Amino acid sequence: xxxxxxxxxxxxxxxxxxxxxxxxxxxxxxxxxxxxxxxxxxxxxxxxxxxxxxxxxxxxxxxxxxxxxxxxxxxxxxxxxxxxxxxxxxxxxxxxxxxxxxxxxxxxxxxxxxxxxxxxxxxxxxxxxxxxxxxxxxxxxxxxxxxxxxxxxxxxxxxxxxxxxxxxxxxxxxxxxxxxxxxxxxxxxxxxxxxxxxxxxxxxxxxxxxxxxxxxxxxxxxxxxxxxxxxxxxxxxxxxxxxxxxxxxxxxxxxxxxxxxxxxxxxxxxxxxxxxxxxxxxxxxxxxxxxxxxxxxxxxxxxxxxxxxxxxxxxxxxxxxxxxxxxxxxxxxxxxxxxxxxxxxxxxxxxxxxxxxx
Amino acid sequence: xxxxxxxxxxxxxxxxxxxxxxxxxxxxxxxxxxxxxxxxxxxxxxxxxxxxxxxxxxxxxxxxxxxxxxxxxxxxxxxxxxxxxxxxxxxxxxxxxxxxxxxxxxxxxxxxxxxxxxxxxxxxxxxxxxxxxxxxxxxxxxxxxxxxxxxxxxxxxxxxxxxxxxxxxxxxxxxxxxxxxxxxxxxxxxxxxxxxxxxxxxxxxxxxxxxxxxxxxxxxxxxxxxxxxxxxxxxxxxxxxxxxxxxxxxxxxxxxxxxxxxxxxxxxxxxxxxxxxxxxxxxxxxxxxxxxxxxxxxxxxxxxxxxxxxxxxxxxxxxxxxxxxxxxxxxxxxxxxxxxxxxxxxxxxxxxxxxxxx
Numbered sequence: 001x002x003x004x005x006x007x008x009x010x011x012x013x014x015x016x017x018x019x020x021x022x023x024x025x026x027x028x029x030x031x032x033x034x035x036x037x038x039x040x041x042x043x044x045x046x047x048x049x050x051x052x053x054x055x056x057x058x059x060x061x062x063x064x065x066x067x068x069x070x071x072x073x074x075x076x077x078x079x080x081x082x083x084x085x086x087x088x089x090x091x092x093x094x095x096x097x098x099x100x101x102x103x104x105x106x107x108x109x110x111x112x113x114x115x116x117x118x119x120x121x122x123x124x125x126x127x128x129x130x131x132x133x134x135x136x137x138x139x140x141x142x143x144x145x146x147x148x149x150x151x152x153x154x155x156x157x158x159x160x161x162x163x164x165x166x167x168x169x170x171x172x173x174x175x176x177x178x179x180x181x182x183x184x185x186x187x188x189x190x191x192x193x194x195x196x197x198x199x200x201x202x203x204x205x206x207x208x209x210x211x212x213x214x215x216x217x218x219x220x221x222x223x224x225x226x227x228x229x230x231x232x233x234x235x236x237x238x239x240x241x242x243x244x245x246x247x248x249x250x251x252x253x254x255x256x257x258x259x260x261x262x263x264x265x266x267x268x269x270x271x272x273x274x275x276x277x278x279x280x281x282x283x284x285x286x287x288x289x290x291x292x293x294x295x296x297x298x299x300x301x302x303x304x305x306x307x308x309x310x311x312x313x314x315x316x317x318x319x320x321x322x323x324x325x326x327x328x329x330x331x332x333x334x335x336x337x338x339x340x341x342x343x344x345x346x347x348x349x350x351x352x353x354x355x356x357x358x
Numbered sequence: 359x360x361x362x363x364x365x366x367x368x369x370x371x372x373x374x375x376x377x378x379x380x381x382x383x384x385x386x387x388x389x390x391x392x393x394x395x396x397x398x399x400x401x402x403x404x405x406x407x408x409x410x411x412x413x414x415x416x417x418x419x420x421x422x423x424x425x426x427x428x429x430x431x432x433x434x435x436x437x438x439x440x441x442x443x444x445x446x447x448x449x450x451x452x453x454x455x456x457x458x459x460x461x462x463x464x465x466x467x468x469x470x471x472x473x474x475x476x477x478x479x480x481x482x483x484x485x486x487x488x489x490x491x492x493x494x495x496x497x498x499x500x501x502x503x504x505x506x507x508x509x510x511x512x513x514x515x516x517x518x519x520x521x522x523x524x525x526x527x528x529x530x531x532x533x534x535x536x537x538x539x540x541x542x543x544x545x546x547x548x549x550x551x552x553x554x555x556x557x558x559x560x561x562x563x564x565x566x567x568x569x570x571x572x573x574x575x576x577x578x579x580x581x582x583x584x585x586x587x588x589x590x591x592x593x594x595x596x597x598x599x600x601x602x603x604x605x606x607x608x609x610x611x612x613x614x615x616x617x618x619x620x621x622x623x624x625x626x627x628x629x630x631x632x633x634x635x636x637x638x639x640x641x642x643x644x645x646x647x648x649x650x651x652x653x654x655x656x657x658x659x660x661x662x663x664x665x666x667x668x669x670x671x672x673x674x675x676x677x678x679x680x681x682x683x684x685x686x687x688x689x690x691x692x693x694x695x696x697x698x699x700x701x702x703x704x705x706x707x708x709x710x711x712x713x714x715x716x
Contacts, residue, residue, distance in 0.1 A: 045478070079469075079490070093447065097472050104471065104479075109486055111437075112470040113462065114455050120403065121462075128467055132437070239658040266658070273631075296654070300597040300624070 020063040023328070029057040033324065034105035080136040080323060081111040081129035085122060085147055090294065092140045095162055095316035099138065102320025108135070108327075126150060136323045140164050146207075158326035162319045163312070165207055172326075173335045174319050176310035178208045181340030182215025185261050185289040185308050188342055190223050192349075194259030194287055198231035200245040200271060201263025209234065209263060212291065216261055231257060235267075242270025250278060258286055259348075265290035265297035265307050272301045272347060287348040303346035310340050378421040381686070387415040391682065392463035438494040438681060439469040439487035443480060443505055448652065450498045453520055453674035457496065460678025466493070466685075484508060493685045496677060498522050504565075516684035520677045521670070523565055530684075531693045532677050534668035536566045539698030540573025543619050543647040543666050546700055548581050550707075552617030552645055556589035558603040558629060559621025567592065567621060570649065574619055589615060593625075600628025608636060616644055617706075623648035623655035623665055630659045630705060645706040661704035668698050 026033045031054060038046050039054035057063075080103060082096060100110050111129055115122035129137065136158040141147045146167040153159065161173040189197050199216045202209050217227045233248060235241035242262060250256050262268035268290030275282050282288055282303060290298065293309035315338050322332060384391045389412060396404050397412035415421075438461060440454060458468050469487055473480035487495065494516040499505045504525040511517065519531040547555050557574045560567050575585045591606060593599035600620060608614050620626035626648030633640050640646055640661060648656065651667035673696050680690060 082470075089451065090448075093451065096470070100470060100472055101474070104483065104486070107486065109469045109471070109490060111467045112440075112454070112458060113467070114458055116459070125462065128462070128465065132467060266654070270658070296624070300628070 020061045021328070022063065023325075024061060025054065025058045025063050028061065029054045032105055034107070037107070076135050076327070077133040078107055079109050079111060079132055079134050080138065080327075081113060081125075081132075081134045082138045082140065083113045083115055083122065083125055083129070083150065085115050085117055085139075085141040091292075091310075091312065092163060094312035095140065095319065098313040098316025099162075099320040099323075100316075102317050103323070106324055108324070122150065126153070130154065135327045136160070138162055138319060138323065139166070158323055160319050160323055160326070162315060169335070170333050172322070172332045174315055174322070175335065175337055176312070176315060177337035177339050178211035179215035179218075180337070181291065181308040181310065181342075182212040182261065183219045184340060184342040185291070185306075186216055186219035187223075188306070188344065188348060189259040189261065189287055189289060190219070190225070192259075192283075192287055195225060196228075196231070196255070196257045197225070197259035197261055198233070198249055198257040199227075199261045199263070200233045200235070200242060200249075200267050202234065202237040202241075202267070204234050212263055237264050237266060239266045239270030239273070242267035242272075243274040244270075246271050246274035246278070250275075250280065256286075260286060260288045262288065262290045265292045265294045265301075265305060268305045268307065268347075269297045269301045272303070272305060276302065282347055283349050289342075289348050293343050298343075298345060301347065306345045306348035307343055308340050309343050311338060314338060378419040379686075380421065381683075382419060383412065383416045383421050386419065387412045390463055392465070395464070434493050434685065435491040436465055437467050437469060437490055437492050438496065438685075439471060439483075439490075439492045440496045440498065441471045441473055441480065441483055441487070441508065443473050443475055443497075443499040449521060449650075449668075449670060452670035453498065453677065456671040456674030457520075457678040457681075458674075460675050461682070464682055466682075480508065484511070488512065494518070494681045496520055496681065497524070516681055518677050518681055518684070520673060527693070528691050530680070530690045532673055532680070533693065533695055534670070534673060535695035535697050536569035537573035537576075538695070539649065539666040539668065539700075540570040540619065541577045542698060542700040543649070543664075544574055544577035545581075546664070546702065546706060547617040547619065547645055547647060548577070548583070550617075550641075550645055553583060554586075554589070554613070554615045555583070555617035555619055556591070556607055556615040557585075557619045557621070558591045558593070558600060558607075558625050560592065560595040560599075560625070562592050570621055595622050595624060597624045597628030597631070600625035600630075601632040602628075604629050604632035604636070608633075608638065614644075618644060618646045620646065620648045623650045623652045623659075623663060626663050626665065626705075627655045627659045630661070630663060634660065640705050641707050647700075647706050651701050656701075656703060659705065664703045664706040665701055666698050667701050669696060672696060 022033050022036050025036045031050060035046065035050060036054050039051040040058060084092060103110060111132065111134065113125040113129065115125055139150055139159065139161045141164040146165045149166055149168040149171060159171065161171055163175060164173060166173050186197060197220065199213060201212060204210060213232065220227045233245045235245060260271050262271055268288055272282055272288055275286055280286055288305060290305045290307040293307040298305040298307050318338060326332060380391050380394050383394045389408060393404065393408060394412050397409045398416060442450060461468060469490065469492065471483040473483055497508055497517065497519045499522040504523045507524055507526040507529060517529065519529055521533060522531060524531055544555060555578065557571060559570060562568060571590065578585045591603045593603060618629050620629055626646055630640055630646055633644055638644055646663060648663045648665040651665040656663040656665050676696060684690060
């Protein structure tokens with residue numbers, strides 16, 4: 001850093017908002033904030049071209065490199081905590097990995113804490129994290145229940161709930177758009193000519209189950225199709241439940257579905273196995289779509305299973321981006337639902353047209 | 359802390375070894391080091407009974423609480439880093455969670471870094487961790503290849519490789535005993551009366567594949583049974599490979615195996631599905647045992663799949679215990695292989711006697 005440091009006083013917020021920020025430089029130079037930092041501090045590996053572009057943009061808009069130190073880096077520990085009330089698993093890991101990568105680019109390191117559903121342990125973790133003077137906190141959890149707010153926390157500490165349903169609805173929460181994901185699946189099945197679509201899903205205590213069911217029912221209704229009560233089956237998140245539900249829907253029935261929308265890929269895999277064992281052709285007689293796009297399940301299914309992808313990495317990157325902005329002084333609140341994507345495989349062919357991508 | 363602090367000089371190693379340590383108190387009082395610390399510092403939640411037991415033991419052996427501050431806590435950042443060269447997944451997560459819990463009990467927080475197989479990114483992470491003055495480093499990775507040592511690192515920084523095969527054989531590495539796990543499976547199949555046992559496994563570039571194959575071959579040989587070359591099939595870690603391998607072993611063959619030892623549970627699941635579709639009864643005609651004890655696979659299989667459990671949580675706890683000891687001044691090196699456990703389910707019944715537990 002070649003610029004002399006100003007006295008270590010707090011800059012009023014208005015001052016920071018009036019002056020160009022490192023974010024402005026990053027946006028105009030079309031690079032990351034980390035790249036701007038490296039270019040202006042003459043450290044890190046960068047091409048001469050990128051470095052000179054950043055320096056040119058910074059000069060043009062009158063950005064002073066020590067704004068970075070003032071607004072983001074100074075008096076910061078450059079650490080954040082991630083706490084889970086359950087454990088880090090299949091759903092949270094892609095989120096945490098993307099978040100970690102995003103933050104590492106800014107020189108921010110992550111403390112990972114697992115509270116294993118024990119409030120005393122969670123409090124112990126939070127106290128420990130506060131003792132480390134973390135700059136921000138990310139909370140993930142199982143999505144079955146609303147989780148009580150972590151706290152008490154110091155006023156102004158940025159907190160983001162990710163893949164987590166905080167009971168405090170003013171808190172900032174990033175979750176996948178389950179209802180939108182279900183709509184993608186149903187629209188795809190309708191586009192493929194399916195007219196009686198059943199929904200086999202998990203336990204109703206999960207918000208995701210309720211939202212996906214709503215997306216299913218609304219998409220059918222908007223297409224002028226009927227959502228029969230007997231075509232909605234809620235059970236466990238397992239292959240076995242997928243097999244049992246197919247038995248309920250197909251065995252000894254005169255009228256059977258021509259499409260199945262399954263609440264997760266395990267249910268979808270079980271349903272495909274059960275249809276196969278009954279000699280019912282997938283996708284010719286019944287099209288099947290799952291949810292989660294979990295390759296372990298989708299690729300082992302015969303035929304491979306179409307599925308809704310929750311774009312968890314994108315969720316993690318967005319959480320990282322927002323956390324950095326919040327550490328930098330921005331404020332945000334409320335629940336944000338990020339789009340899902342439908343991945344079409346053989347289990348729901350043929351389609352007459354490609355589904356719209358959100 | 360009520361005891362006055364001595365001058366902040368380094369204690370010679372012999373001094374520490376001569377005096378009773380917090381570890382001695384913990385061992386004699388049959389509690390964790392964290393519990394001793396809490397009891398003697400009068401913080402944390404403890405029963406009065408436990409607290410008084412710890413204080414009594416400490417007094418009996420002449421342990422002074424400030425030894426803890428000198429040997430473990432003082433001049434320490436109370437942070438460690440975990441770095442993966444791949445990503446945190448199904449195998450590393452149980453390890454990391456157990457490690458995290460062990461360290462949290464000692465007030466040590468974990469930085470989690472994912473280097474995504476990029477050496478430059480790994481170096482960036484290591485530099486960042488060293489900048490945070492971590493007290494120790496845990497390295498996990500995919501186990502296909504030996505990984506090059508992380509480094510350069512400061513002399514004396516405790517480093518443990520877990521579920522990871524360092525090219526530097528002097529480094530401390532904790533891995534599951536794959537060969538021993540395979541022996542458990544084969545012994546169990548032999549005990550159940552199986553005489554021709556095939557081995558369907560993953561790619562040979564994985565050390566685990568080579569070690570499990572060795573355990574298979576040695577256990578057969580010691581029982582006076584033949585390991586036929588045609589009964590060893592190496593392929594992918596997938597259900598599809600399990601199905602294909604069953605086709606190779608059974609279709610159009612006069613002599614077929616009566617036992618299958620599968621290198622992972624996906625292969626085992628695929629094998630069971632393929633046997634089922636051929637009308638070959640599991641376990642009556644063919645017993646099947648997998649590896650990993652991954653409930654998603656073992657429980658969905660019909661019948662449920664017996665499997666070797668690598669005890670990854672125990673591996674993580676041991677890594678935590680050893681890291682704490684190393685931060686406390688102990689030194690350790692070499693590869694340590696921790697025992698696996700066989701979990702018997704319906705796919706390998708009947709057994710004539712319970713297998714020995716390592």
